[in-house]
Amino acid sequence: MSLASRLYRLQTTEFQLRDKRRALKEIAARLNTNPELSAAEEALVSIESRLEAARKNQRKLEWEVEDLNAKIKGLNDKLYGGSVRNPKELVSLQQDVQSITRHLSGKEEKLIEAMDISExxxxxxxxxxxxxxxxxxxxxxxxxGLQRLKDSTEAEVFQLAETQQDLRDKLGSDKAQHYDLLAKAKGVAVVKVEQGRCKGCNLTVPDGLYQRARAGDMVECASCGRLLYVE
Ligand SMILES: [Zn+2]
Structure with missing residues (x-):
């Protein structure tokens, strides 16, 4: 493998590696967390607590209604039981029954509302x-499926990282460093030459440089400084 094609392959490998690692992160996140489900679960908890409060209110009203009914029954028993004969007392008992009955009907309305709300x-x-x-x-x-995808992506990452290491070892640290500096400065360090033009800056590559690039040397574009690769 020529120097130029090794450099080009390193770049391709590193781009793939970067994409695969990013994908792996997303897959792992998707496997571990499901924001949509978490939000739905939180919403359920909050509605359930609203239901509990509504039922509590309903029960309270039920007891109050029961209580008032019992009171009315007690008063009616007194009223019609014959134990009370004093007319004033009887009138007062009747008034109590009326007042509690009014109170009861208000409570019953509230109870019906509360039941509707609970429902x-x-x-x-x-x-x-x-x-x-x-x-x-x-x-x-x-x-x-996600787990399988994670496993296969992990295997691909492993393979790519091995290839990357192998290519870097073969390049040697000086050339690898040169490539790294260019990659850092320009994003894409190695560019193809197509129809005599550098694909990095689109300018024509002088013939001498082109011949060397085609021979597979490590050659920089005279105008943009990227490394040239002729397929
Ligand atoms: Zn260029």
């Missing part, structure tokens, strides 16, 4: 649960 939150909980389980199932379906 609608129950529907929300059901929908949120459904969403969580759908997302979970989709993720579970996706995971084996």
């Amino acid at each position: 609608s939150i129950e529907a929300e909980v059901e929908a949120a649960r459904q969403k969580v389980s759908t997302l979970k199932a989709a993720w579970e379906d996706e995971r084996p």
Whole structure:
């Protein structure tokens, strides 16, 4: 392998390596975390706590209604039981029954509202649960494929890193360093020469340089400084 093609291959290998490592990171993140599912789970927890509060309120109203009914029953028993005969007392008992009955009907209305609220939150909980389980199932379906992709990408990264090391060893540290400086400064260190032009700057490569590049030497473009590679 000529020097120029070794350099070009190193660059290709390093670009692939960079892409594969990036992909690997994304795959690993996708395997470990599912932001959409986490958000759905959080939403479910919050709706469930709203439901709990609504049910608590409903129970409280149920007890109050029960309590008021018991009070009315007690008063009615007194009223019609025959133990109270004093007319004033009877009137007062009747007034108590009326007042508590009014209070009761207000509470009953509130109870109905509370039941409606609980019911609608129950529907929300059901929908949120459904969403969580759908997302979970989709993720579970996706995971084996992701795991395989992760394994194969890891193997590719390993291979590419070996190739990279091998190419660098064969280049030697001086040339590798030169390549690294160029790569750092220009992003792309090695460019092809096509139809006599440097693909880095699009200027014509002088014949002498072109011949050397074609022979596989390590040659820099006279205008942009990139290393030239003739296929
Ligand atoms: Zn150039």
